[in-house]
Every structure is written in C-alpha cells, then in structure tokens.
Amino acid sequence: MRHAHTVEQVRAAEAELAGQPLMDRAVAGLAATCARVLIRRRGRVYGSRVLVLAGSGDNGGDALFAGARLARRGAAVTAVLLTPERAHPAALAALRATGSQVTSDQEVGLADFSRADLILDGIVGIGGSGPLRPAAEPYAHQPRRGVLVAVDLPSGVDADTGEVAGAALRADLTVTFGTHKPSLLIDPGAGYAGPVQLVEIGLRPPTAPVEALQHDEVAALLPRPAAESDKYKRGVVGLLAGSERYPGAGLLAVAGALHGGAGAVRYQGRAAEEAVRRHPEILLTAGRVQSLVVGPGSGEDTAESLDDALASQVPVLVDADGLTELARRGPRALAGRSAPTLLTPHAGEAARLLGGDASAEQVAAARLRHARELAARYGATVLLKGSTTVVARPDGTARVNSTGTAWLATAGSGDVLAGLIGALLAAGLPPFDAAPVGAYLHGLAGRLAAGSGAPITASDIAAALPAVWRDAAQGDRPQEGRPQGRRAGNVAGLGD
Template identity: 80%
Template sequence: MRHAHTVEQVRAAEAELAGQPLMDRAVAGLAATCARLLRERRGRVYGSRVLVLAGSGDNGGDALFAGAALARRGAAVSAVLLSPEKAHRAALAALRATGGQVTTDQNVGLADFARADLILDGIVGIGGRSGLRPAAAPYATAPRTGLLVAVDLPSGVDADTGEVAGAALRADLTVTFGTHKPGLLIDPGAGHAGPVQLVPIGLRPPAAPVQALQHADLAALLPRPGAESDKYRRGVLGVRAGSERYPGAAQLVVAGALHGGAGAVRYLGRPGAEVVRRHPEVLLGDGRVQAWVVGPGSGEATVEALDATLAAEVPVLVDADGLTELARRGPGALAGRTAPTLLTPHTGEAARLLGGAATAERCAAARLRTARELADRYGATVLLKGSTTVVARPDGTARVNPTGTSWLATAGSGDVLAGLAGALLAAGLDPFDAASAAAYLHGLAGRLAAAGGNRLPFGSVHSTVGDRGEAPVTARQVAAALPAAWRNATAPQGGSQQDAAGLGD
C-alpha cells in the first residue's frame, strides 16, 4: 500500500525528529537519482549541464545542496534564485564552494533552462499553495530539452489535493521525501509529477488519509472460492440495468460481473432475452442476491428500479441513470438505508449530485475534494471515475487508483466497472474495498486489452497518455481481459515487477 500524508502530518512527523539529519538524507537520495538519470541520458555526470531553480526555504535548499553534490562529480551547475532574500544560506554557500554559478537574472535563468541536460525544480515545496507566483510562472511554459526533476513536489501543485490553480511545472520525475503526498497521486497534480520516487528519511507519520493499492494489496482483497463454495457462497449479483433503448448497458454490466468473479448474476430488466442470448449463465427474475447494481442504461425504468433496489437490505451500487434520479431526489433518498451504498459517478454526474454551482470541470479539477464531499453528503462510499479514480468514505478516508489507460475512455467501460464492483460487493467486500479493487482490476484489464495480450510490458501499470504499444479497445474487450488481469495481479512473480514500474517506493 502506498500511503500519502498531508502537509500538516508531514510537518508534525518532521518536528518529532528534530535534530536528526533529515535534509542530508533527502539530499543524498535526490543527488543519487539525478546522477543516475544523467548517466542514463548522457553516459556520465561529468560535463553535464545542470540548472537549479531555487526558491525559498528548505525546498530550495534541497535543490541547491543536490546541485553542489553533482558539481563535485564534475557537472557544470548553475542556479537561478527565485527568492534571493530567502535562499537557503548554507546550501547556497555549498554550491558556490564547488564552483557553481548563481544568478538572479531570470533572462539568464530561462536561457539556461532551455539548454540544461537536467533541471532541478526547487521553487516551491509542500508548504506552497497551488499555482506559481508571476516571477516563476515563465518556467512552466518555457521550452526545454533536458529532464526536469521535481524536488518533493512539482512547483505549482497543491500537495494535499493535487489541484493546480494556475501555472505549474511539469516534471519528468518527482523525488519525494519521507512519504507520498496526496497531490502526487491525484490529477491534475499527478499528471505534472510524472513517475514518483520515494526517498525514506525516517519519518513516522500517523495513519494516512489517502492510500493507493499495489498488486499485493489487490491480491489480498480478491475473493477466492474454497472447497465448499457454491454460486451462492461466491455471491449472486442482482442487476437492474439496460432498457429497450440501451440493451448494451445490461450486457456489459453482466459481462463485468461474470468475468469479475460473481458466482451468478440475476437479471431483472426488459432486454432479458438479449442478455441471456449473450450470457446463457444469467438467471432471470426475482430471487436471492447478495448485492445489487442499478442504473446503467435503465432509461424509462429507472424510477421503479431505484425504488426497488434501495428498499433491499443488501449492498447497492448506483450508477448512470440511477445517479441522475438520485440527484433529483437528493441525499435524503438514502437516509433510511441500513445496508451499504456505493455511488460511481463520473464528474458530470458528480456535479448533478452536488448541485448548486458545481460543474463537471470544477469536479475534475478538485477530485479529492469532490469525492469526499459527495461521500459525506450522501452517507455513502463514492467512486469518482476519471483520469484519476478516487474512492472516498464518509469519514474522509480515500484511495486513489494508479492503474489504467486513457483508452478506457470508451463507451460502456463504466458499465463493465459497475458489474465488476457489484460482483465484489456480492462476494462480501465492503464498499471501500470493493470499489478500490474494482478500479484497480479494471485499469489492469484496460491495459491488457490495449496491449493486445495477456501480459503487460514492464512499466505499463500506471496510466500514461499515448503509451506506445497500445491501441483502442472496446468495453467488451475490457470485460474479457478481466480474468487475465486477475491472474496478473495475483501471480506470485507478477506483483514485484508491476509495482516497480510506476510510483516508486
């Protein structure tokens, strides 16, 4: 499990270790990573051109000290000071002692920015708010050919939320210290961070408010049938989805459930004959279920379907048309439920659920805030779909999903996810675990389908726009890839390879 802590938690953990060489540990890890990148890019550190963008305080100090370490190995290091009066004095002296050049002229800095082999972004640390000050903003759009390494966090990204309110630097790699920060895991901040490497410095923070599953965590969550299992013990999922206008939604929900481990699927809906023709395993009509999915493509039957489903004393997943109807009714519609509820909106549906001034764009720009607000307001677990899928509980605890591909933005993909999450609910997982595991597995399946095989290339777990070797996929292909994704996540030899690929620990 990756754990992400707030700025307040990090500061408190650092204060408990006052007197220990935290900066020395951070700088050593940062300098070693930069040296490795230069060797990979140019074959050696000696003679490489390195630029340090140094802001105020310890973040700028980390960058300057790392620059001094690279200068001692023969790199030509220059630094541009964005807050000269607040520059870290000891770090600045260390860089000058190694022959490093220092300037406050931003024209010189921008020229060096364009030709450097490696740039260290130490403008703003985790204590800064979202968006760069005007003096630093030109670096966010200036041309460059070298690698940009963010020190702890890309400047301009909010550490606690991932929100980007203005200009922000976009890193090729972020080296973060002590623990992950939520803003490194959640878009749009995650898109500015690139791969993340964690340098341990000895912090002992409390329980993390934001988490991200890894392969081993998923494997521990996924249900396994035992010797005495039958379809009822494995979990029967009830599905109220699809309509005469949208029969495909029903088929895709059922496909996600069947390929996602359901012992059986019981379908109640108008295109029943078409569903059984495609999936002869399906049971039709009323009967015993352990969880329900309601809403995908339910069209004119939505009101009746939602009423019947919310009255059931089993976990319920509400999606698509069901969410639109729930938004019309408001949070009070869930007030009387004693069984768990899982809501799975995209940002447009989230805006309707929140009402008021909420828009899809605002929800997308503040994913963590949106998911938490929805969970609190509706008293339900929320899976907010998007470039970063966020799962939140009413108590504010959240998980972010690191898997997936932009090719999953295709019609019906959400229906498959709903069926998969519903199957895990029926198997007995609580909504937080079911939603987290479903999002992770769905992302892996998308990658497998896009890669065209049963094996993921090294480094491909985490979402990247325009990855080479991937091609467009359909929702049916994603559903069909779920068993292979399940095997990939639970194979003893698979987890370490895939976990090493993206967000580093």
C-alpha cells in the first residue's frame, strides 16, 4: 500500500522528531538518486553539468545540499537562487564551499536549464500553493535536454490535492521524503511527477487520508471460493442494465460481472435474449441477489430500475443512465437508505450530480476535491473515473488507482467496470474495497489488451480480466505502467 499524507500531517510528524537529522537523511537519498541518474545517463558523475534551482526554506536547502554532494564528486554545479534573501543559509554555505557557481541571474539560470545534464527542482516545496511566482514560471516553458529531478514534488503542483493552478515544472523523476503526498498519486499533479522514489527519513505519520492499493493488497482482497462454496454462497449480482436502444451496455456489464468473483450473474434487462445467447452462464429468473448494478444503457427503464434498486437492502452500484436520473433527483434520493451505495461517474456525470456547481473540466482538474464533495453530499462511496481513478468515502478518506491506459477511453469500457465491481460487491467486498480493486483489475486488463499500444474494445478488456485476475492473485509483484503508477522505490541507505 502506498500511503499519502497531507502537508499538515507531515509537518506534525516532523515536529515530533525535532532534533533528529531529517534533512541529512533526505539529502543523502536525494543526492544518491541524482548520482545514479547521472551514471546511467553519462557513465559518471564527474564532469556532469548540474543546475540547482533553489527557492526558499528547506526545499531549496535540500536541493543546495544535494548539489554540494554532487559537486564534491566532481560535478560542475551551478545554483540559481529564486529568492536569494530567503535561501537556506547552511545549505548555501555548503555549496559555496565546493567552489560552485551561485547566482540570482535568471538569464544564466534559463541558459543553463537548456544545457544541463541534470536539473534539481527545489523551487517550491510542500508549503507552496497557487501558481508559480513570475521568476519561476519561465522554467516551466524552457526547453531542456537534461533530466529534471523534483525535490519532494514538482514546483507548481498543490501537495495536498494534485491540482495545478497554472504553469508547473514537469519532472522526469520525483524524490519525495518520509511519505507520499496526495499530489504524487492524483492527476493532474501526478502527471508532472514522473516515477516517484520515496526516501525514508523516519517519519511516523498518522493514518493516511489517501492510499493506493498495490498487488499484494489486491491479492489479499480478491474473493476466493471455499471448499463448501456453491454459486449462491459466493454471491449473486443482479444487473439492471441494457435496453432496446442500448442492448450492448447490458451485454458488456454481464461480461465484466462474469469475471468478478461472484458465483452467479442474474440479468434483469431488456437484452435478455442476446445476453443468454452470448453468455449462457447467466440467470434470467427473478431471485435473491447480494448486489445490484443499475444504469448501464438502461434507457427507458432507468427510473423504474433505480427505484427498485434503491428500495433494496443490498449494495447498489449506480452508473451511466442511473447517474443521470439520480442527478435529476438529487441527494435526497439516497436519504434513509441503509445499505451501501456506490456511484461511478466520469467527470461529466460528476458535474451533473453536483448540480452545476462545477463543470466537467473543473472536476477533472480537481479530482480529489470533487470526489470527496460528491461522497459527502450523497452519503455514498464515489468512484470518479479518469486518468487517475479516485474512490472517496463520505468521511473524506480516499483510494486512488492509476493502473489504466488511455486506450481504456473506448465505448463500453465503463459498462465492463460496473459489472466487475458489482460482482465484487456481491462476493462480499465493501464498496471502499470493491471499487479500487475493480479499477485496478480493469486498468491492468486494458493494458494487457492494448499490448504495446493498439486500439482495443470493451470486449477485449472483459476478455483480458481472467489473466490479470490470475496475475494479481499471486501478489508480490510490482505495479507497472505509467511512470507515476509504478511501485515507489525506497532509496534510503543506498550507496552513491
């Protein structure tokens, strides 16, 4: 599990360790990582051109101290001070003692930015907020040939939310200290971070408000039949999906559900004839279910289907047309419901559920904030789809997933996901587990289906689910894919 803590939590954890050499540990890990980057890139540290962009406080100090270590190994280091009057005095003295160049001339900085082998972004740390200051903004647009390493997080990215208010530096690698920050796991900020290396410095923060499941946690949560299980004991998922106008949505939801760990799938939509022809395993008779999925392509039946689902005493997943109907009714439609409810909107559907308080673009730009707001407003667990999937509970705790691929943006992909998660609910997982596990498997299935990069269909995603389930069930495997989606390494204590 990757845990991400807020700035306030990090500051409190640091205060508890006052007097311990936290900065020394952070700088050692940062410098070691930079040295390895240069060795991979040039074969050596000696003679490499390194540019340190140093802002105020400890973040700039970390960058300056790391620059001093690289200079002592023979790198040609130049430090550009963005706020000279507030530069970290001890770190600045350490760098000057190596004979390295220190300047506040931003023209020099921009020129070196273009030709350096490695750039350390220590402009803004976790305490920063809002857009980059005018002196720093040009670096976000300046071309470069070297590797940019962000210190703790990329400058211009909000640490707690991943929101990007304006220009931001785009890192090739981020070295973060003590714990992950939510911005390193959630887009758009995560898209600026590159691979993330975690340097352990001894922090003992409290329970994390944001988490990301890894292979081991997914393996532990996957439902497995016991020796005495039958199809009913394993759970039955009911699908209120598909209509005369949109029969395919029901078929794809069935395909996802069949691979989701439940013992049986009970289909209750208008595409029954075609559904049983494609999937003879499904049940068409009425009967008891352990979860319900309502909305994928439900069309003209949506209002009645939503009424039936919300009146039940089993977990309900509301998707697609069901969300549109729920947005018309508002949060009061879920008032008094005792069984769990899971909403699975994309950004546009989330905007409608919020009643026009935010546009789809605003939802996508502030995923964590809007997922939390939706969960609190509706009293439900919310899975907000996107390049980073955010799952939020009404209490604000969240899990994120980035196993997906852009190839998942294809018609019917969400129907497969709804069926998959619905089956996990029927198998006994609570919504806060079923949603991120389903998103994790769905993302891996999309990657597997796309291979090295090819267009895929929703049917391809469903067909890949058994293989990724088998792989995930083994556990103890690194998560691959987008750079920010990889398992974070621990570089503390490694030699440089």
